[in-house]
Ligand SMILES: Nc1ncnc2c1ncn2[C@@H]1O[C@H](COP(=O)(O)OP(=O)(O)O)[C@@H](O)[C@H]1O
Ligand SMILES: O=C(O)C1=C[C@@H](OP(=O)(O)O)[C@@H](O)[C@H](O)C1
């Protein structure tokens with residue numbers, strides 16, 4: 001049964017969903033998908049472009065469609081975008097269609113891991129820390145609501161965290 005289940009990674013920007021997800025999929029011999037990457041594939045443009053042209057609302061519509069489609073598959077690891085849990089529909093898909101792993105980290109680590117990367121439109125502001133703090137307040141309860149497992153990512157490398165997830169899931 002385990003090989004048919006999906007693993008969905010949720011958590012804030014810089015928690016390591018995309019990086020850890022790739023390792024996890026490789027270790028478990030599952031297909032890896034990343035909702036941001038899938039949006040980029042479908043639009044032929046990068047996330048910043050989608051935000052620029054269609055606004056956050058347009059991005060969220062695309063994200064909901066991509067996650068609705070990908071979560072229907074069997075035996076995948078899916079790294080979601082940090083804001084996807086704001087959608088009740090997405091939370092329902094994730095809860096119903098796989099095991100939800102909440103990757104948790106500190107705001108300090110989020111800032112450090114995202115500061116040189118210009119690909120996250122919401123953080124291209126004077127004070128990204130303030131944005132991350134505000135998002136944490138509204139979104140952390142939503143990650144917790146759907147989490148089957150919570151794993152900290154602030155102290156160990158991405159590969160070690162992937163191993164910890166495998167242990168915690170009993171795979
Ligand atoms: N456990 C970790 N330890 C150290 N650096 C990490 C860890 N997980 C991710 N990173 C680094 O942090 C950055 C953001 O990771 P990413 O996987 O894109 O996060 P997310 O998809 O959750 O926003 C990347 O440069 C990645 O290499
Ligand atoms: O938290 C968010 O609202 C976002 C997180 C990003 O993904 P990561 O969580 O993989 O950085 C990406 O989907 C977009 O920039 C918006």
Ligand SMILES: [Mg+2]
Nearest residue numbers: 017018079080
């Ligand atoms: Mg990511």
